Amino acid sequence: MRLGVLVGVIVAALFAAVMTTGVVAKVVTDQQAAQAQVANVSCDAAVGPSSPGQQQTAQGQAANLTDDQRGIVAQIVAIGKQRGLSPRAWQIAIQAGMTESGLRNLSGGDRDSLGIFQMRPSIGWGSETQLQDVSYEINKFYDVLLSVPSWDQQRPGSSAQDVERSAFPERYHKWEPMAAYLVENVGQVTDAVGCGQSAGLALPGNQAASAAIAFALGEQGKPYVWGATGPNSYDCSGLMLRAYGAAGITLDRVSSDQYHDGAMLPVRDAQPGDLLFWATDPSNPETIHHVAMYLGNGKIVEAQQTGVPVHVRSVTFDEDELVPQAVRPGV
Numbered sequence: 483m484r485l486g487v488l489v490g491v492i493v494a495a496l497f498a499a500v501m502t503t504g505v506v507a508k509v510v511t512d513q514q515a516a517q518a519q520v521a522n523v524s525c526d527a528a529v530g531p532s533s534p535g536q537q538q539t540a541q542g543q544a545a546n547l548t549d550d551q552r553g554i555v556a557q558i559v560a561i562g563k564q565r566g567l568s569p570r571a572w573q574i575a576i577q578a579g580m581t582e583s584g585l586r587n588l589s590g591g592d593r594d595s596l597g598i599f600q601m602r603p604s605i606g607w608g609s610e611t612q613l614q615d616v617s618y619e620i621n622k623f624y625d626v627l628l629s630v631p632s633w634d635q636q637r638p639g640s641s642a643q644d645v646e647r648s649a650f651p652e653r654y655h656k657w658e659p660m661a662a663y664l665v666e667n668v669g670q671v672t673d674a675v676g677c678g679q680s681a682g683l684a685l686p687g688n689q690a691a692s693a694a695i696a697f698a699l700g701e702q703g704k705p706y707v708w709g710a711t712g713p714n715s716y717d718c719s720g721l722m723l724r725a726y727g728a729a730g731i732t733l734d735r736v737s738s739d740q741y742h743d744g745a746m747l748p749v750r751d752a753q754p755g756d757l758l759f760w761a762t763d764p765s766n767p768e769t770i771h772h773v774a775m776y777l778g779n780g781k782i783v784e785a786q787q788t789g790v791p792v793h794v795r796s797v798t799f800d801e802d803e804l805v806p807q808a809v810r811p812g813v
Contacts, residue, residue, distance in 0.1 A: 540659035551585040576661040578642035691755025693729035716785040731812040737773035744811040752808040754778040759805040
């Protein structure tokens with residue numbers, strides 16, 4: 483049995499265990515990178531679903547994969563690690579494979595397209611025999627990806643399109659949240675984004691928080707518009723509404739009402755996914771005027787004000803007007 487296949491089987495077993503238990507691996511990125519010689523990348527590319535109100539979470543999509551699909555994911559990760567490629571590369575390959583074939587090694591397709599990535603022998607991707615060999619296909623995808631300028635500095639779906647050159651370039655973005663989830667869990671990477679923010683930081687078992695964080699981070703750069711709830715712009719509570727909507731949890735529309743949409747806890751005990759609030763009188767919830775999502779490590783994601791796009795910033799628990807209670811939606 484070839485080494486790649488053996489590694490794939492082992493990683494597939496780990497994948498199955500993660501999907502069953504729902505536990506997010508807590509392996510530190512730097513340690514994993516040092517052990518597997520996997521380089522980290524910048525966090526310029528957004529990670530997360532691109533349209534609000536997504537009903538099926540990334541975890542749910544991953545859980546629906548068949549054993550064969552999971553095996554292909556395992557090989558994408560294993561080969562990426564063997565080559566010393568960053569987790570961003572694995573994610574791009576997963577998104578491309580899911581879009582092109584549903585992560586299946588197809589024996590046919592459009593014209594003479596074959597395999598996981600629907601590569602065509604007629605335009606030089608390889609022979610028909612090679613394009614049915616999973617190891618060859620994955621390595622070929624990575625070879626072409628590495629030739630793409632700044633492939634690790636843009637949205638993963640955009641890099642997938644640069645490799646595949648599809649007539650429908652936007653479709654690769656659909657699988658961002660699921661691919662990021664698989665990278666974190668199958669690849670045992672806690673920070674798939676590469677900048678200290680990750681859905682994997684959420685409390686074990688709180689998959690709603692993981693999905694909400696992934697969504698909110700994916701909307702970075704979109705403009706603030708008062709009263710907007712996406713998909714092209716947001717106000718503060720509109721972003722929280724859609725983020726938790728993507729996780730299957732319904733919040734009230736405005737920040738002062740969202741304060742009552744979950745379990746309250748001391749703000750200093752906030753965990754990733756919890757909501758933080760600001761009020762003109764922090765002792766009076768009726769004066770709440772702003773809400774943001776805590777990411778952990780002293781960071782929040784928010785739609786702050788006119789002229790400032792959705793962004794991540796640092797926060798301190800003694801910040802002016804910060805309400806002393808945080809809220810954990812869905813609990």
